[in-house]
Amino acid sequence: MAEPTVTTTKSKQAKPRRISLADVPWWVVIVVLVGIYLAYAMLSNEKYIDAFTFILPGVKITLQVTFLAYALALVIGLIAGLMRVSKNPVLYAISTLYVEIIRGLPMLVILLYAGYVISPAIRDATNRTITFSDLQEGIIGLAIGYGAYLAEVYRSGIESIHRGQMEAARSLGMTYMQAMRHVILPQAIRRILPPLGNDFIAMLKDSSLVALLALPDLLQMGRLYVSRTFRAFEGYNSVALLYLVLTLCLSSLVRLIERRWSID
Amino acid sequence: MIEKKKQLGDKIIEIYDLHKHFGHVEAVNGVTMHVNRGEVVVIIGPSGSGKSTLLRCINHLETPTSGKIIVDGIDATAKGADINALRAEIGIVFQLFNLFPHLTALENITLAQRVVRKRSHKEAERIAHEELVKVGIPEKADSYPDKLSGGQQQRVAIARALAMQPKIMLFDEPTSALDPEMIKEVLDVMLELADEGMTMVVVSHEMGFAKAAADRMIFLDEGVIVEDTTPEGLFTAPKHERTKLFLSKILH
Numbered sequence: 001m002a003e004p005t006v007t008t009t010k011s012k013q014a015k016p017r018r019i020s021l022a023d024v025p026w027w028v029v030i031v032v033l034v035g036i037y038l039a040y041a042m043l044s045n046e047k048y049i050d051a052f053t054f055i056l057p058g059v060k061i062t063l064q065v066t067f068l069a070y071a072l073a074l075v076i077g078l079i080a081g082l083m084r085v086s087k088n089p090v091l092y093a094i095s096t097l098y099v100e101i102i103r104g105l106p107m108l109v110i111l112l113y114a115g116y117v118i119s120p121a122i123r124d125a126t127n128r129t130i131t132f133s134d135l136q137e138g139i140i141g142l143a144i145g146y147g148a149y150l151a152e153v154y155r156s157g158i159e160s161i162h163r164g165q166m167e168a169a170r171s172l173g174m175t176y177m178q179a180m181r182h183v184i185l186p187q188a189i190r191r192i193l194p195p196l197g198n199d200f201i202a203m204l205k206d207s208s209l210v211a212l213l214a215l216p217d218l219l220q221m222g223r224l225y226v227s228r229t230f231r232a233f234e235g236y237n238s239v240a241l242l243y244l245v246l247t248l249c250l251s252s253l254v255r256l257i258e259r260r261w262s263i264d
Numbered sequence: 265m266i267e268k269k270k271q272l273g274d275k276i277i278e279i280y281d282l283h284k285h286f287g288h289v290e291a292v293n294g295v296t297m298h299v300n301r302g303e304v305v306v307i308i309g310p311s312g313s314g315k316s317t318l319l320r321c322i323n324h325l326e327t328p329t330s331g332k333i334i335v336d337g338i339d340a341t342a343k344g345a346d347i348n349a350l351r352a353e354i355g356i357v358f359q360l361f362n363l364f365p366h367l368t369a370l371e372n373i374t375l376a377q378r379v380v381r382k383r384s385h386k387e388a389e390r391i392a393h394e395e396l397v398k399v400g401i402p403e404k405a406d407s408y409p410d411k412l413s414g415g416q417q418q419r420v421a422i423a424r425a426l427a428m429q430p431k432i433m434l435f436d437e438p439t440s441a442l443d444p445e446m447i448k449e450v451l452d453v454m455l456e457l458a459d460e461g462m463t464m465v466v467v468s469h470e471m472g473f474a475k476a477a478a479d480r481m482i483f484l485d486e487g488v489i490v491e492d493t494t495p496e497g498l499f500t501a502p503k504h505e506r507t508k509l510f511l512s513k514i515l516h
Contacts, residue, residue: 167325168362168421172376172428173352182375186366 031248038241051225051234058221059242065138065207065217070200072143077150082180084155095151102148108209114141115213138210146203153195157188190261197254201247208243218242273301276432276463277322282331284317284487291317293487295331299432304464306474306495309484310510315467318484319434322465323354336431352380355425359437361417363409369396369420370405373427381428388427395423399453415446422453433457435466469514475499483507 042048083095102110115137123131132140161184169179189196211220222239226232277299284292291314299305307315320326322333324340324347333340340350364372373392377383383391396402399419409417418438425433435454439447451473458464458477468474474481474495481498483491483506491498491507499515502508 162362164358164360164362165364168358168364169376170348171323171325171351171354171356172424173348173380174376175348178379182379183364187364190366 031244035241035245038237042238045234047231047234048238050229051231051238054225055218055221055235055238055242058216058218059246061135061210061215061217062204062207062219062246065135065142065210065215066200066204069139069142069146069207070203072139073146073150073199073203074196076143076147077154080147080151081154081158084151085158099148099151102145103152105145107142107145107206108212110145111138111141111209111212114138114144134210134213134215138207138213138215141213142203142207142210145206146199149199150196153192153199154188157192158184160191161187193258193261197251197258200254201250204247204250205243218246275299276301276336277465278332278334279318279322280332280334282318282321282333283329284314284321284326285329290487292321292328295484295487295489297482297489297492299463299465301463302461303479304458304462304466304477305480305482306478307465307467307482307484308469308474308510308514309490313484314487315484316436319356319436319465319467322432322434323351323356325356348380352376352428353430354432354434355428355430356434356436357418357421357425357438359440361409361414361421361441363417363421363424365409368406368408369401369412369423372409372420373424376424377427391427392423395427396420398426398456399423400449413446414442415449418442418446418450419453422450422457426457432463432465435464435468437467437469439468439470471499471515483510485510 042052080095080098083091084099086092086095105113115134119132119137158180165183165187166179169183170176174182207217208219210217211223214220216224218239222235225238226235229235275298279295279297282292282295283290293314295314295318307318309315317326321328322335328341331341335350336353338350339345340347363369364375367375370389370392373395374385374388377388377391378385381388393402393405396405399422401416401419404412404416404420409420412420422438438454439450442450447470451470454464454466454473455477464477466473466478478495481491481493481495482489483498483502483504485506490504491502493503498507499511502511
């Protein structure tokens with residue numbers, strides 16, 4: 001969850017353009033070469049084609065879980081983050097309790113709780129009028145888990161804005177929430193884009209935990225394939241490659257957004 | 265020097281026995297004063313004397329520990345007072361400008377007009393352009409604050425406050441963070457404002473401005489008003505030793 005941030009966005013701009021060997025993104029070259037090799041090996045190997053076609057549908061579930069859970073986590077995190085900087089002691093206490101409890105639990109435990117404790121409890125308490133599908137359980141579990149981390153990211157962003165900004169906005173007659181919305185958050189969010197992007201990619205990887213809720217995501221499809229065919233090598237190679245392709249694509253997307261939104 | 269023949273109106277700011285404590289530090293320690301409509305009051309005093317705190321209490325950026333502040337007939341210290349509505353009537357200019365860095369100069373000036381005054385985009389922009397002309401930098405409307413000099417930023421900040429059409433303008437050491445060559449451009453705008461009859465409370469050690477524009481001067485020390493008099497009175501015949509000592513340090 002806390003990998004080093006991937007931000008080298010606006011470092012090399014002033015210098016005159018001369019491409020030296022050090023500027024070449026060698027890691028990309030290596031990944032592309034390995035990818036080409038693996039793609040070749042797979043397309044020329046029947047076992048790999050078999051594994052690949054079996055596992056590929058899991059990508060849809062993985063992306064669905066990641067995007068929906070992250071969107072929900074952004075909302076939960078924003079609300080909890082605003083409560084964390086609130087002067088209201090009740091709001092502060094509730095959000096702090098949430099953050100501390102969730103951060104103290106492994107993501108897997110949170111997901112199992114969402115799937116096998118909370119969801120059945122709600123179902124029974126409401127006489128089956130409110131029920132959650134496995135997919136919803138997975139998305140909500142991940143969102144609640146990541147919401148706590150994102151709350152702290154939002155809080156740090158809000159607190160990094162000079163207090164003169166809030167004073168200026170308030171002295172013009174804005175309410176606290178108007179000042180937050182129009183003055184503080186637009187600045188804070190630009191500052192926290194790198195850690196937000198980081199957690200997005202971490203979320204994609206942690207979405208593999210929903211396999212434990214029997215959701216047919218990328219990992220679960222791989223596990224099914226292996227248990228049916230006993231071809232662990234081909235099965236997990238395909239799973240790893242697909243995850244790698246997804247994370248690399250998403251990290252380019254994140255970098256694109258960061259560049260578009262950066263303050264200059 | 266501007267000839268002073270303006271008619272002062274009724275009391276627009278009334279402060280009674282104001283105290284403001286930060287922990288054990290008594291920043292403002294029993295201040296009673298008033299400001300008349302159209303009056304320009306300059307507050308001076310040594311560092312830590314409570315000038316800024318006093319000023320910031322007027323628009324409730326600091327909540328008074330005790331005492332009463334009545335602005336334009338409304339007791340802002342009473343329970344349930346609409347502080348936001350009150351603040352919209354009081355413009356304040358800060359030492360460090362506090363422009364919104366993610367907005368252009370124009371957007372800085374239109375934001376509160378739209379959000380607080382509920383003006384349309386078009387009207388807010390028209391007023392913003394007028395205020396930018398008034399502070400002398402109409403060509404900087406689309407510039408972001410980090411592309412402006414300190415003096416220009418402060419003038420945008422003044423325009424931002426004026427666009428709300430406030431009844432009172434507060435200035436908290438508006439030129440202290442400026443390079444010397446930019447001080448005049450800001451003071452000129454303030455002089456013009458004083459000339460137009462704006463009620464102003466200014467914390468500043470710019471004695472040139474005080475002599476030219478102040479109707480009254482207040483010398484504050486250790487949270488209490490030591491002297492409350494005309495500029496002539498303060499500069500030519502200060503009554504207290506502390507005032508004399510302070511003036512001897514800042515006038516050279």
